[in-house]
Amino acid sequence: xxxxxxxxxxxxxxxxxxxxxxxxxxxxxxxxxxxxxxxxxxxxxxxxxxxxxxxxxxxxxxxxxxxxxxxxxxxxxxxxxxxxxxxxxxxxxxxxxxxxxxxxxxxxxxxxxxxxxxxxxxxxxxxxxxxxxxxxxxxxxxxxxxxxxxxxxxxxxxxxxxxxxxxxxxxxxxxxxxxxxxxxxxxxxxxxxxxxxxxxxxxxxxxxxxxxxxxxxxxxxxxxxxxxxxxxxxxxxxxxxxxxxxxxxxxxxxxxxxxx
Amino acid sequence: xxxxxxxxxxxxxxxxxxxxxxxxxxxxxxxxxxxxxxxxxxxxxxxxxxxxxxxxxxxxxxxxxxxxxxxxxxxxxxxxxxxxxxxxxxxxxxxxxxxxxxxxxxxxxxxxxxxxxxxxxxxxxxxxxxxxxxxxxxxxxxxxxxxxxxxxxxxxxxxxxxxxxxxxxxxxxxxxxxxxxxxxxxxxxxxxxxxxxxxxxxxxxxxxxxxxxxxxxxxxxxxxxxxxxxxxxxxxxxx
Numbered sequence: 001x002x003x004x005x006x007x008x009x010x011x012x013x014x015x016x017x018x019x020x021x022x023x024x025x026x027x028x029x030x031x032x033x034x035x036x037x038x039x040x041x042x043x044x045x046x047x048x049x050x051x052x053x054x055x056x057x058x059x060x061x062x063x064x065x066x067x068x069x070x071x072x073x074x075x076x077x078x079x080x081x082x083x084x085x086x087x088x089x090x091x092x093x094x095x096x097x098x099x100x101x102x103x104x105x106x107x108x109x110x111x112x113x114x115x116x117x118x119x120x121x122x123x124x125x126x127x128x129x130x131x132x133x134x135x136x137x138x139x140x141x142x143x144x145x146x147x148x149x150x151x152x153x154x155x156x157x158x159x160x161x162x163x164x165x166x167x168x169x170x171x172x173x174x175x176x177x178x179x180x181x182x183x184x185x186x187x188x189x190x191x192x193x194x195x196x197x198x199x200x201x202x203x204x205x206x207x208x209x210x211x212x213x214x215x216x217x218x219x220x221x222x223x224x225x226x227x228x229x230x231x232x233x234x235x236x237x238x239x240x241x242x243x244x245x246x247x248x249x250x251x252x253x254x255x256x257x258x259x260x
Numbered sequence: 261x262x263x264x265x266x267x268x269x270x271x272x273x274x275x276x277x278x279x280x281x282x283x284x285x286x287x288x289x290x291x292x293x294x295x296x297x298x299x300x301x302x303x304x305x306x307x308x309x310x311x312x313x314x315x316x317x318x319x320x321x322x323x324x325x326x327x328x329x330x331x332x333x334x335x336x337x338x339x340x341x342x343x344x345x346x347x348x349x350x351x352x353x354x355x356x357x358x359x360x361x362x363x364x365x366x367x368x369x370x371x372x373x374x375x376x377x378x379x380x381x382x383x384x385x386x387x388x389x390x391x392x393x394x395x396x397x398x399x400x401x402x403x404x405x406x407x408x409x410x411x412x413x414x415x416x417x418x419x420x421x422x423x424x425x426x427x428x429x430x431x432x433x434x435x436x437x438x439x440x441x442x443x444x445x446x447x448x449x450x451x452x453x454x455x456x457x458x459x460x461x462x463x464x465x466x467x468x469x470x471x472x473x474x475x476x477x478x479x480x481x482x483x484x485x486x487x488x489x490x491x492x493x494x495x496x497x498x499x
Contacts, residue, residue, distance in 0.1 A: 082391045201271055205278030205469065206476035226272050250282020251272050252262040 010074030014114025164193020263289025280466030327358025387471030
């Protein structure tokens, strides 16, 4: 192997840049030359995030590249974003839907990037022990709770086992669902009123929760909005159907109706 | 409820979470629906956060230079008198770089509707001090609070425009705390133009949680301070 070009892509906030940083550091510790470059943009405000990583035996000159050798896709929207970065020789890892497997191992949704790192590590010439060491150090430096560090480590180990025998669909970019960030509307209703939210539009600003006069609204961490942050949910027993949340929602994500 | 004149495929909008523009544009959309003017209205957008609304309406939009929304839309009205022109601008564009254009337009009594969104700072560039910044408010360029001895007091736009205009003008100020009032004033301002009376100007006090670095509760607490500095209501109404 002369120069291995890895392109990582996923939803902003999914942890794509963290994978890139860990790969870069681990490759250097393994004695390789390595460059990592994040794609600078407005990804924090919703969008597809890209990270370019190169691992090589010889010195590297330029951080970007046109065609990747290994392409990792973590969300449906990134399929469109990376369409110019691969050709027939690119090895594709399509990890959409793997986050569902986190539940089986009682892992948090936020550790999805470490699960992906575990799968990717099977395709790289890096020593797994060094990656784990880098990973643990990186999360310890963030001063998060020790159990979260061990959760991330566990997710990596789970990913490694998964990476040994991947289903064949992961090596193609076929995805039947909608590549836009669409989600089903969630409805709460009783015999007098009907409260509906569209999580695909909710930006988790919290104005509805703050302005609700009967304190019926709260955040639901299980359902992610546009940026993957908790969306608001309604306790229909306390709701008085005034419709203030509908009026103050800047995105028009909430709909309230009174039944007659 | 999403107004009918919104493009469904443009949602969610490009605005930051909690941005006041969403509430203002929903109110504007409801007015456009109610008056059924989506076919003949034109929205002029200033440089700044207002330009993020360029693809939100099923209405023609024009992107102008910074602060030049008012004269461009006044020119459009001269060329096509049957159209309904709306100039959407921020406090930086309207009260700093575009102030002379705004004042002269008001002085000439141009038949246009200017909607000015006041969030007390320059939002798109990262929260620098604007003419409307409150005394002692911390922004990117006033890290120890605005010094009124050096930079003057907050700029009262509608009050100044009130002096310049004649009795046919419509001037009002509303806050996004009450979206119904915003809608009412925008509707009156547009009707003032449609009926050919004169210049109409609405200043809307808005929020910027990203640059104020506040959560939902703190945002509305700070909006209350702004409401005290800039009293809401109709300053000139010819009904």
